[in-house]
Amino acid sequence: MAAGNRSRRWSNLPSDLIHLISTKLPDLSDRVRIRAVCKMWKSSVSASDPSPCLPWFVSSEMDGTDEFVYYCLSSKKTCTIHCPQQRNSHIHGTAGGFILCCKDRHTCPQSISLFNPLTGLEISVPKPKESKKFSVVSNPFQKDLVVILGLQDSKNFVGLIRPGDDAWVIRRLDMMLYEELCVWYNGTCYIKEYGIPPWIGDATTRSVLSTVPLPPPPAPRGPHPILKPRYMLETCGEILLIFMHSTSICELEEIYFSIYRLNKMGEEENYQWVKVRGIGDRMLFLDNVRSFVLKASDFSGFTRNCIYFQSYDYKRLRFLLCRHDLDTGTTKVLPNFSGKYWSTWMIPNLSKSN
Amino acid sequence: MITLISSDKRKFHVLEEVANQSLTIRDVIEDRRGRRRADRIILVTNINSKIPEKVIVYWLRHFLMPEEIAHASMSHKKAEKLKKWEAKFFDTDIDTLNDLILAADSLDIPSLFDGACEKVSDILKNRSAEEVGEISKIENEFTHEEEEEEIPSENAWVWRNEFA
Numbered sequence: 001m002a003a004g005n006r007s008r009r010w011s012n013l014p015s016d017l018i019h020l021i022s023t024k025l026p027d028l029s030d031r032v033r034i035r036a037v038c039k040m041w042k043s044s045v046s047a048s049d050p051s052p053c054l055p056w057f058v059s060s061e062m063d064g065t066d067e068f069v070y071y072c073l074s075s076k077k078t079c080t081i082h083c084p085q086q087r088n089s090h091i092h093g094t095a096g097g098f099i100l101c102c103k104d105r106h107t108c109p110q111s112i113s114l115f116n117p118l119t120g121l122e123i124s125v126p127k128p129k130e131s132k133k134f135s136v137v138s139n140p141f142q143k144d145l146v147v148i149l150g151l152q153d154s155k156n157f158v159g160l161i162r163p164g165d166d167a168w169v170i171r172r173l174d175m176m177l178y179e180e181l182c183v184w185y186n187g188t189c190y191i192k193e194y195g196i197p198p199w200i201g202d203a204t205t206r207s208v209l210s211t212v213p214l215p216p217p218p219a220p221r222g223p224h225p226i227l228k229p230r231y232m233l234e235t236c237g238e239i240l241l242i243f244m245h246s247t248s249i250c251e252l253e254e255i256y257f258s259i260y261r262l263n264k265m266g267e268e269e270n271y272q273w274v275k276v277r278g279i280g281d282r283m284l285f286l287d288n289v290r291s292f293v294l295k296a297s298d299f300s301g302f303t304r305n306c307i308y309f310q311s312y313d314y315k316r317l318r319f320l321l322c323r324h325d326l327d328t329g330t331t332k333v334l335p336n337f338s339g340k341y342w343s344t345w346m347i348p349n350l351s352k353s354n
Numbered sequence: 355m356i357t358l359i360s361s362d363k364r365k366f367h368v369l370e371e372v373a374n375q376s377l378t379i380r381d382v383i384e385d386r387r388g389r390r391r392a393d394r395i396i397l398v399t400n401i402n403s404k405i406p407e408k409v410i411v412y413w414l415r416h417f418l419m420p421e422e423i424a425h426a427s428m429s430h431k432k433a434e435k436l437k438k439w440e441a442k443f444f445d446t447d448i449d450t451l452n453d454l455i456l457a458a459d460s461l462d463i464p465s466l467f468d469g470a471c472e473k474v475s476d477i478l479k480n481r482s483a484e485e486v487g488e489i490s491k492i493e494n495e496f497t498h499e500e501e502e503e504e505i506p507s508e509n510a511w512v513w514r515n516e517f518a
Binding site: 010036 | 448449452455456459467468471472473474475476478479480481482483486487490491492493494495496
């Protein structure tokens with residue numbers, strides 16, 4: 001009798017409540033499993049729900065393979081996705097659930113496509129004529145793929161393409177762009193460092209709005225100070241600049257982050273960098289080039305004010321995925337991570353269309 | 355003071371200010387304002403007496419710490435304390451959570467609803483469909499064909515990696 005009551009209880013939970021519970025599941029794979037519990041749950045839980053889900057850290061081998069591995073932050077497990085159709089592909093970036101795959105050689109790709117490893121959907125992308133080298137700068141949520149093309153000869157182009165487009169929208173730039181130091185904000189504005197002083201400009205007209213000196217890099221600590229990449233990103237209307245530095249190449253305990261926020265002073269286009277102590281209810285995700293934030297309160301079991309980043313263990317010669325807690329200043333290595341050479345964050349998406 | 359009556363006819367007396375955290379009750383009180391004392395009795399027929407007890411405990415804890423403070427100016431320490439308290443509050447069996455979700459839904463208490471849903475999703479995450487079925491005691495009524503063909507092919511990547 002009791003068992004009968006109980007079973008009635010759970011399958012009687014209205015469909016919209018089941019749906020709401022499923023949106024609280026932080027990882028996409030959990031939502032897929034929930035769909036397999038019973039018919040009612042399957043019809044209540046949408047596989048392509050737009051509610052926030054955790055990013056995966058995806059990677060592929062240096063010389064290309066037919067499998068991608070991804071790390072799931074919620075279950076703390078590394079999983080493999082076999083994609084025979086992507087033999088010899090490299091991950092070159094991600095956009096809206098798609099991986100930008102380049103077949104064969106990284107320096108001179110034979111073919112480029114956007115590939116969703118979960119649905120198998122592959123959309124071919126025309127090869128840009130302007131350059132053979134490129135680097136993705138748009139964040140993984142964006143459907144537009146913003147790419148910096150050609151990092152040689154000081155001739156640079158910014159390319160933009162959407163899944164399904166026939167051609168790139170190319171903008172020529174007359175200076176070098178450092179991919180980790182430009183931010184796409186409000187569609188047109190970007191900020192970059194170009195010689196001294198760095199400036200804030202309009203991407204369309206290339207007119208300079210303001211100049212603002214970068215904050216001085218953090219004072220070196222320890223006997224072998226190393227300044228790691230800097231990142232710049234836009235979050236909730238704020239521009240953040242992040243310095244990552246450590247006192248020694250091997251010691252995770254010695255990794256520090258300095259965070260600055262760009263403040264607008266008064267009505268004029270005057271800006272100033274202000275050092276901030278933390279990022280509040282946010283989690284920051286870094287890879288080699290890109291950075292983005294998510295709200296910690298959107299994901300049950302995840303805590304605020306922390307940074308997820310990739311590192312390398314020079315003693316054991318393997319990649320690490322780490323979490324730095326800005327409250328305590330400590331860094332922990334995430335368990336069961338086995339990443340490969342080409343790696344980046346992606347937002348998994350089960351939607352069957354582009 | 356208002357009176358809540360559960361499905362098993364138990365009475366619960368609650369301060370109006372406390373019960374106001376339920377948007378449903380707040381609207382009912384608003385509608386009946388100025389009427390006789392008998393109208394301050396609210397029937398909550400869809401839930402048994404165990405649940406109003408829990409809901410009232412939740413209300414009282416949150417009444418001492420209104421939402422606005424919780425978001426804007428609450429100190430980190432206080433926020434941590436509330437979080438700990440909530441973790442303990444929601445640490446209950448899955449059937450009680452089910453009832454809490456239903457109660458929070460019908461009484462319209464957003465924070466209780468979110469908290470209970472979050473706890474349930476916490477229990478369900480990182481588990482196989484079979485385990486979830488067992489926990490929630492739901493009969494899987496998929497046909498043999500569906501089970502063998504349709505579901506695994508839908509998202510082969512999940513099943514292949516299933517707790518390898």
